Amino acid sequence: MTDRSFAPVHVPQSILDRFKKLPVATIWNHVMKDAGVPLPFMENVQLWTPGKRLAARARTLRFLPPRPDLLAEIRSAGEGPEYRAMARCGPGDVLVADIMGNPQPCIFGDVKALQLKMNNADGIVTDGSIRDLEVMEAEQYGLIIYARGRTPYGNDPWAIPAEENVDIQCGGALVRPGDVLVGDGDGVVVVPSWFAEECVAICEEHEGVEAYIKQKILAEGCAPGKYYPPTPAMWDEYRAQKGRG
Helix, strand or coil: CCCCCCCCCCCCHHHHHHHHHHHHHHHHHHHHHHHHEEECEECCEECCCCCCCEEEEEEEEEEEECCHHHHHHHHCCCCCHHHHHHHHHCCCCCEEECCCCCCEEEEHHHHHHHHHHHCCEEEEECCCCCCCCHHHHHHHCEEEEEEEECCCCCCCCCCEEECCCCEEEECCCCCCCCCCEEEEECCEEEEEEHHHHHHHHHHHHHHHHHHHHHHHHHHCCCCCCCCCCCCCCHHHHHEEEEEEE
């Protein structure tokens, strides 16, 4: 891993749009290998809005087990943490909720999620469950939703929204405010904001050489192992033909 700054940066929409064209599997590989992040993939978090691709900045919300003293602190603070977290979400942002990987509680349903709809946020990612999905689809909330499961329950008695705009875990992956979450049918990977621009360029080239290799395999009718994984010579060949294009 080369020397680089770990300072968080704002990731623009232009970078997010490029991520939407890339598979999570490729991104996972390079976040792990090139950024040195050992656990960037969210385990047991799956897509509930098929056909939609996610690439958005994380706005974080942490749930904690309920206790009277914690409840008193949260209530005395005025508006709940979940509303403050959603208020940070706009276009290009996704609400990421850490509910400790518990599949029983739901972070919230369609009424609270109206704030995300009104803000034109991109979606919701949680390692807990979601409810009222049909309502949100029928009323065209337009949210991309990843969750561990579906449930009719609320969050009580298992968890309460306690903190927002803080470092969290979700599905076993660290998520810091402003990180990029990229999701497809395979699941969700977390890209640190400081690595996002570098990552998208690396992954685009990775996909380019693999597309080139597939063309060669089909043209020759040979076994994929002849060219894959790409050798240094294959990389040189790909880059040379790309430069001629």
